[in-house]
Amino acid sequence: MQSWVEKYRPQTLSDVAGNAAALSELRLWAESWDKGKPQKNAVILAGKAGTGKTSAALALAQDMHWQVIEMNASDARNADAVRRIATRGARFETFLSDGSYVRASEGGRKLIVLDEADNLFGTEDRGGIGAIVETIEESGHPIVLIVNDLYELTRRSSALKRLCKTIKFQRIHAATVKSVLKKVCKAEGVTVSEDMLEHMATKSQGDLRSAVNDLQLVSAGKTDVGIEDASAIGSRDTEGNVYDALLEIFRSGSVEKARKSTTNLDESPETLILWIDENMPVEYRRPDDLSRGYSALSKSDVYLGRVRRRQNYGLWSYAKDMMTGGVAAARQGPYAGGVYRFPTWLMKMSRSSSLRKTTDSLAGKLGFCMHTSKRVIVNDVIGPFRQLFRNDSELRLNAAIELNLDAKEIAFLLGEEEDSHPVKHLMEAVGKLKSAESEGSTGFERFAGSENQSERDK
Secondary structure, three states: OOOHHHHOOOOOHHHOOOOHHHHHHHHHHHHHHHHOOOOOOEEEEEEOOOOOHHHHHHHHHHHHOOEEEEEOOOOOOOHHHHHHHHHHHHHOOEEOOOOOEEOHHHOOOEEEEEOOHHHOOOHHHOOHHHHHHHHHHHOOOOEEEEEOOHHHHHOOOHHHHHHEEEEEEOOOOHHHHHHHHHHHHHHHOOEEOHHHHHHHHHHOOOOHHHHHHHHHHHHOOOOEEOHHHHHHOOOOOOOEOHHHHHHHHHHOOOHHHHHHOOOOEOOOHHHHHHHHHHHHHHHOOOHHHHHHHHHHHHHHHHHHHHHHHHOOHHHHHHHHHHHHHHHHHHOOOOOOOOOOOOOHHHHHHHHHHHHHHHHHHHHHHHHHHHOOOHHHHHHHHHHHHHHHHHHOHHHHHHHHHHOOOOHHHHHHHHOOOOOOHHHHHHHHHHHHHHHHOOOOOHHHHHHHOHHHHHHHHO
């Protein structure tokens, strides 16, 4: 069965529901291409799921008679993939669907669409962000980046913020959602009661796509649908957004709104307090507001400390009340309207996570060989061992074999990148020697001690 979302996807911008201002802004940007290359080659369409961002991009291509080159979250989107699909598509001239060749200067343009661009930054997408920036800088064709979380995209690359025009899509009003559902019902020959349409429109919380999916679900095999069928679609648990919560905490001036802002937030109090701590100076510029705000935050931290020590998670509610309502009540002056930042501490911990794992793994191997604890190895041994490893080629080779070092551990000891030539060269040498089952390892035994050497000599 065809999805009704795809079946009734708007074919022109005038058919896209809601967000009239955003659609007008998008159209003006597109029309500027007809007057020559615009000031910004790319736009970011930002907003919650189901607000019409992808539909608007595809409808725009129809209106402008542009060919679409699309990459979405299901594609491999590392640097090579982006360059292969998007960058090449953006650089070269256009072949239309009928096979005819049209130069960009004659209006033959492509629309490069990268959907869910805020999900581009996993390890599998390494290098993808650089390739996207390169594509935008070199493109002779319009580019659209579609994101649910604008901050998640732009915090990874300041260049994207500079190179792109940002257009924000808001949640669609329930009345608009209801009118779209009525049109779909008429096209499908399904009669749905007014109260059921009202229920689905309200439940969607501005997500038109989810509302159409719900309508298709309850209408399956039926021609008449009433409110009694509402149980078939259940309730929708919408996950909150940390940036929306920060807005309520810092700007609403309401203790109740600040407390409610974290109800559906998928963040622990230990993480949320870091967000608030990082961003309070961005919004609270008056010293007395900051003083009261951090006083409330310190009380929250006291409760969190008791949770950790006593495992009494009932204290979390008190901690959250202080970090939300307490901080909201602290502001008496105007807020500054700044841009929120990802917590610096979390960023540093994330970046150092791989290094800590490598150090721990290496300490375990050295500790086992030297019959001592990881703590002693980390504090007293790894530093001198790294110097020996770098300066003694014989020890380096034999230690890599004896300790069964992997590429990450070798790179750490040499102070090189994992894919550097010295690391690759040593790994190749280790592979050859392992297959030969050589006897004795003079270099490493000199470091580990004479006892192991004497045991080998027996």
